[in-house]
Amino acid sequence: MGALEKAVMDVVWTDGGWMAPGEVHALLASERGLAYTTVTTVMVRLFDKGRLERRKDGRAFAYHPTSTRTEWAAAQMDQALGAVVDRRSTLTHFLDRLDDADRTQIRRMLIAKEHS
Template identity: 55%
Template sequence: MSRRTKELRGGELEAAVMDVVWERGGWVSVSDVRSVLTQARPLSYNTVLTIMVRLFEKGRLERRRDGRAYLYQPLQSRERDAAARMEQVLDKTADRPAALASFVDSLGDADRRHLREVLNRIVGPQ
């Protein structure tokens, strides 16, 4: 990876790749993703390929062969992917109720109202 790529925080490049894949919709190539990402910063083809292979191995992208290369698409929506990652973080905490309480405490009023509506819909009013 280039020095500039190394300056990116861990996961930022993965997030940028996923954003491109979701925004493009359907199957995309490494070249497709690279052409979008290089508008903001220089990245080699191999760097983008490595990130996309990692995302495939993590189960966030699926791929299919297209000649000598692969095409990729997300396995789930942006929203479902975010929920799955939040679940992974909760699974790693020693005190899940405390982590949930802290998360809810950090939400703004609008998000809390929406969370309350979702919970009422799913489990009913308490």
């Protein structure tokens, strides 16, 4: 996902509801200097990629994310793991990059999964 797509997704994820391109534009324009048509184009592309769903809202469309931010991040991690041959080595390198708190959290989650 490119920087502009991520900026749009961050807005719709944070809002959580259905948003028109004008609403997203209003939140992004001041910090990024984007044109309304640019925001609309990005939202249509995100819809075409399946990252946003849309419904008719008057004469325009409103958009809503098809997944939560955490669901999307988990899917990206799964896709990255699926692209390597040596999953064990990749996971080891990933764990090496985590701080102690994250490793402890993963350990607790694995234990909870084993007992459920």
